Amino acid sequence: xxxxxxxxxxxxxxxxxxxxxxxxxxxxxxxxxxxxxxxxxxxxxxxxxxxxxxxxxxxxxxxxxxxxxxxxxxxxxxxxxxxxxxxxxxxxxxxxxxxxxxxxxxxxx
Amino acid sequence: xxxxxxxxxxxxxxxxxxxxxxxxxxxxxxxxxxxxxxxxxxxxxxxxxxxxxxxxxxxxxxxxxxxxxxxxxxxxxxxxxxxxxxxxxxxxxxxxxxxxxxxxxxxxxxx
Numbered sequence: 480x481x482x483x484x485x486x487x488x489x490x491x492x493x494x495x496x497x498x499x500x501x502x503x504x505x506x507x508x509x510x511x512x513x514x515x516x517x518x519x520x521x522x523x524x525x526x527x528x529x530x531x532x533x534x535x536x537x538x539x540x541x542x543x544x545x546x547x548x549x550x551x552x553x554x555x556x557x558x559x560x561x562x563x564x565x566x567x568x569x570x571x572x573x574x575x576x577x578x579x580x581x582x583x584x585x586x587x588x
Numbered sequence: 589x590x591x592x593x594x595x596x597x598x599x600x601x602x603x604x605x606x607x608x609x610x611x612x613x614x615x616x617x618x619x620x621x622x623x624x625x626x627x628x629x630x631x632x633x634x635x636x637x638x639x640x641x642x643x644x645x646x647x648x649x650x651x652x653x654x655x656x657x658x659x660x661x662x663x664x665x666x667x668x669x670x671x672x673x674x675x676x677x678x679x680x681x682x683x684x685x686x687x688x689x690x691x692x693x694x695x696x697x698x699x
Binding site: 483509510512514520521522523524527547565567569574575576578579580581 | 619621628629630631632636638644646658676678684685686687688689690692693
């Protein structure tokens, strides 16, 4: 059982498109973490948030605690954005993160 | 980038042999984690440590043990490797409640 669901599992976009990746979870959380994993394996932290919205460059992450849902948006997508995007939640009760299976994004020039 | 290294980066071993993976950090973070990553699954927690000599099990701890004798090192041991333990293993570090920083990963193949 996975308490974290991501959609879509796979996404192909044309360069320049606006992209949205969704993350839903079933437990009360204290924080949600968005990560990026490029081919070749390295995992990089993008955002950690517990409310509202955060922005870094062309990336925007939002969270709705009441609806148990978060979105990661990429504006003006670029082929270098091609990666797997992973959502992870930190439940209110506990010290460990639970991870979604990831969304594989391919941006075509 | 957070200072986390993993060794070895790649290993091929035979079924039944013991294997130890090492995670080393230079950030003095309190928490250290070992995950495995397999196709079709999210990252799954094997064990974690919340301080020197303080460890706890994750959701897939069977067949694995860990040790943390100093802040900077967290060792993962497969006492008798099995083919089901073929995976990519990631170490991560964090302060409580803060984002995790991941190591580069170790690709382990058990033949």
